[in-house]
Structure formats: structure tokens, C-alpha cells
Amino acid sequence: MPLISTQNLTKRYPGPGGGVLALDALSVEIEPGIVGLVGANGAGKSTLLRILLGLLAPTSGRASVLGLDTAANGGRIRERVGYMPEHDVLPSDLTATDLVAHLAEMSGLPRIAARERTADVLRHVGLFEERYRPIGGYSTGMRQRVKLAQALVHDPRLLLLDEPTNGLDPAGRDEMLDLVRRTGTEFGIAVLVCSHLLGEIERVCDHVVAIDGGRLLRSASLASFTGRTGTLIVEVDEGAADLAADLVAAGFPARVDGPRRVLVGTHAELPYDAIRDAAASRGLALIRVEPARHRVEDLFRDDVHEEGVRGTAA
Numbered sequence: 001m002p003l004i005s006t007q008n009l010t011k012r013y014p015g016p017g018g019g020v021l022a023l024d025a026l027s028v029e030i031e032p033g034i035v036g037l038v039g040a041n042g043a044g045k046s047t048l049l050r051i052l053l054g055l056l057a058p059t060s061g062r063a064s065v066l067g068l069d070t071a072a073n074g075g076r077i078r079e080r081v082g083y084m085p086e087h088d089v090l091p092s093d094l095t096a097t098d099l100v101a102h103l104a105e106m107s108g109l110p111r112i113a114a115r116e117r118t119a120d121v122l123r124h125v126g127l128f129e130e131r132y133r134p135i136g137g138y139s140t141g142m143r144q145r146v147k148l149a150q151a152l153v154h155d156p157r158l159l160l161l162d163e164p165t166n167g168l169d170p171a172g173r174d175e176m177l178d179l180v181r182r183t184g185t186e187f188g189i190a191v192l193v194c195s196h197l198l199g200e201i202e203r204v205c206d207h208v209v210a211i212d213g214g215r216l217l218r219s220a221s222l223a224s225f226t227g228r229t230g231t232l233i234v235e236v237d238e239g240a241a242d243l244a245a246d247l248v249a250a251g252f253p254a255r256v257d258g259p260r261r262v263l264v265g266t267h268a269e270l271p272y273d274a275i276r277d278a279a280a281s282r283g284l285a286l287i288r289v290e291p292a293r294h295r296v297e298d299l300f301r302d303d304v305h306e307e308g309v310r311g312t313a314a
Contacts, residue, residue: 003032003066010060011059026214038196041196043196081156084150090146096127096131097132099146117154127146127149141176144164148164148176163196240262252271
């Protein structure tokens with residue numbers, strides 16, 4: 001049974017001109033693990049999360065979480081799922097301990113167990129020493145950690161994290177991403193990380209679901225996104241255009257990619273000898289020759305539709 005499943009899930013918000021189509025017949029199945037939900041702002045990610053939590057009804061289609069239909073079992077889903085919202089909704093006058101323990105009790109834990117569990121999760125997120133300070137005095141990074149702690153405190157089977165690094169500086173982002181990764185691997189909790197920052201998804205996730213305009217672009221393992229492209233990157237100290245022209249003349253698809261780089265297709269045969277000979281004949285210094293790999297962001301480029309080198313050197 002998949003962790004999350006949607007069938008032709010559609011959400012249209014009312015408004016002039018037919019309203020806004022946030023999700024457009026989205027069908028996807030997501031298995032347990034650390035999964036990245038990636039898309040630009042406005043792609044429909046937050047709408048999808050709210051539907052999965054049973055907080056928002058779809059216009060049409062169906063969705064299930066942990067085998068439970070979101071339209072009929074929202075309360076049961078939220079008992080089993082931890083949610084870290086994108087926006088800061090924390091009360092500034094409460095301490096982290098008081099807030100997280102209160103939410104643990106609301107999730108059904110007895111008072112003593114809630115306090116013990118709160119201490120554990122605040123230690124996990126790095127706030128144990130600061131747990132009795134009012135949240136209003138916390139930095140942005142500390143407030144993000146409180147949001148993660150409250151999502152974890154009731155020992156959920158699934159975490160939904162909406163832009164967990166929102167507002168953080170580079171060091172804070174690194175720390176939060178490390179926390180997300182450790183939470184998924186050490187606690188064995190399935191995690192769905194929602195982000196528009198592709199580099200973050202690549203760092204922590206095993207599987208990627210990419211959506212754009214409410215539609216599914218692709219759902220696959222991260223390794224399949226970032227696998228080899230059938231192209232070699234050749235970097236020289238100078239003369240990239242001449243090198244590309246010589247390789248094309250020798251029958252290899254090649255094109256210039258900047259003043260020092262040439263991209264060479266490898267579909268027919270490996271052109272290592274030809275690259276070496278062409279560089280040597282022109283007295284060019286080879287800096288590197290390595291396979292190019294796909295990047296997650298290539299999914300969102302209109303000009304990337306196939307592997308390999310397109311076109312020839314100018």
C-alpha cells in the first residue's frame with residue numbers, strides 16, 4: 001500500500017475568470033522514505049498538503065494517506081501525521097516546552113508522557129537548553145525547530161514539512177536539512193519535504209515528486225533524476241570552439257558550452273581517444289573530461305526534453 005495516493009486530484013479556487021486551478025488531475029503514488037515534493041511557488045504544493053491533511057476538500061478526484069481517504073478520515077489522518085507549516089504561527093508568550101507539551105496532550109498523550117516526549121524531541125532538534133525560554137525571544141532558526149518538534153511529538157508515522165528552511169540563513173538551512181535527514185533515517189519516520197529549492201531536495205531526499213502548474217511532471221527516485229546523461233563534459237584552458245569543430249568533423253555530436261567547455265555525445269561510442277587526439281593536435285590543455293549528470297532543475301527548463309547533445313558546434 002502506498003504512503004500517499006492521489007487519483008485525478010483537482011482543486012480550483014473560486015474567483016473571476018473561472019478562478020485559480022491549483023491542482024490539475026494530479027495522479028501519483030508515493031512510497032515510504034524521505035520524499036521531496038518540488039515545484040515553484042504557486043505550483044500547488046501547499047494546496048496538496050492541506051488536502052492530504054483533510055483540511056481542504058478537493059474539487060474532484062480522490063486522495064488517501066496511510067490508506068485513509070482524506071475526505072472522510074481527516075481526523076484519523078492528523079492523528080498519524082505530523083505537520084510543519086510554512087508560516088510562523090507560534091505564540092510568542094509560551095515556552096517551547098509548554099507549547100509542544102500542550103500539542104502532545106491534544107494528540108492524545110497523557111500529561112506525564114507528553115512532558116517526557118516533549119523533552120526528547122526538543123533535545124533532538126537542539127532546543128533542550130532553551131526549552132523554558134519564551135518563543136518570542138527565539139531566532140528564526142529556533143522557531144523553525146519548535147515547529148519541527150511539535151510535528152514530531154506525537155510519534156507520527158508520516159511528517160509533512162512545508163518549506164522547512166523558510167527564512168533561514170545558509171548555516172541554518174544546513175542544520176535544518178541535517179535534522180530532517182536524521183529524523184527520517186534514525187526514527188524511521190516517512191517524510192514528505194515540500195520545497196521550491198531544488199538543491200535542498202537533492203541533499204536530503206531519496207525520491208522526488210515534481211509538479212508544475214498543479215500537474216505531475218515526474219515521480220521517481222533521486223538517482224534516476226541525477227543519472228548520467230549520455231554526454232561528456234570536456235573542459236580545456238582555451239580553444240573550446242576549435243575543439244568542438246574538430247570533434248564534429250570527426251563524426252561526434254559536440255557543441256560549445258561556454259568559453260572553456262565542450263559537450264560531447266556518447267551514444268554511439270566513447271570519444272575519449274578522439275578528444276585526446278583533437279586536443280593534442282591543437283596544443284590544448286585538457287582540464288577535465290567527465291560524464292555529465294542530470295539535475296533536478298532540468299525538469300523545469302523548457303529547452304530540456306531529451307538526453308544528449310543537441311545541435312552542433314558553431
